[in-house]
Amino acid sequence: MILFDPLGKCERPGEFDLVTGSPSELREFVAKNLRGNFRVLYQPKGGSIIGHWRCVGVVAYAAGDLTLAVDEMGFLCEGGNFKPDCRGDDPILYKIVHFGRHRNIRVICTAQLPKNIATNYRDLSDEFRIFQMVDGRQVDYLSERIGKETAALLPKLGKYAFVLWRSDGEVVIVKPKGSS
């Protein structure tokens, strides 16, 4: 598993086998552990975030058979589209989202706003966990994937409660313990 943490906000770095901000160090570590299990926390230090992401994405796609977690997808997508790659190639996230399944790559992400998730990624996602949302445009954007009935639940959610939606049709409202 590789967690891309662009803001360096991960509070449990001790749970990872490697914490790095260097693409070459990441590449070497993954090369040595291609056949094993590992957990890497990648926190960019200097340079452009999109540039670091490209390196992480290339390494993850080349390795295959892993889970790629991305915090703050807004750094990589905007307005429902993938942000352009820093080198003018197709965005590596596009490649991973569309063709990662051939290499057994799973992607998890967090996003403050649904529109910070590219439309293609939204439409190919199997599961959402969505907290309270009142902005009509954002809710509409999600409703195209999760359905209007599920989307109608979002503005009514309480603090820390969320809707769990799965592509097989399962919808669950999860509330924090102690809340009514």
Next chain:
Amino acid sequence: MSDDQSVEERFAAETASVTDPSSEPIVSEIFTPGTEPEPDQTFPLESFITEEFIAAILSLPGAIMARRTGDEWWRPDDDEAELLGKGGAPAARYLVSKYLNDSSGPFAALGMVLGAVYAPKVMRSTIERKRKKRRSAEPPPTYQPSAESQPSSDYEAAENPTSSSGSAVMQDE
């Protein structure tokens, strides 16, 4: 296994181009102070392109031309002035930085300055000339008071060319 071997070979081949972005030279470090910086490094677009910015850009030609509407010269009101202040400065900085960095920098800059100074003047004088020409070509409207209306004695039809009869244009004092 050959599959394992191919995975490692594939990994090595596909990641061969991975370089450390933090070690790549940043444009601002290449150019010494006083020389041309990369426009996007100096003024990242996303930092100031807002609705106000776009509104200000759209209102800039109007501010420059100070076009004439009716009998009054148009002047920006307080809101418009605020918009111009917000958006005009970064817009100007962006344009200057963008075109000064072009290979044809000095000429482009000179063209921009000359254009900014003379284009409004030329356009305004052209508009005024056409307006005068049109006015001189048109016969002066004749005043024909209708039976229903009693216009005041100090009203002159020529002052309001939008009315042909003079009966429906009486304004409150």
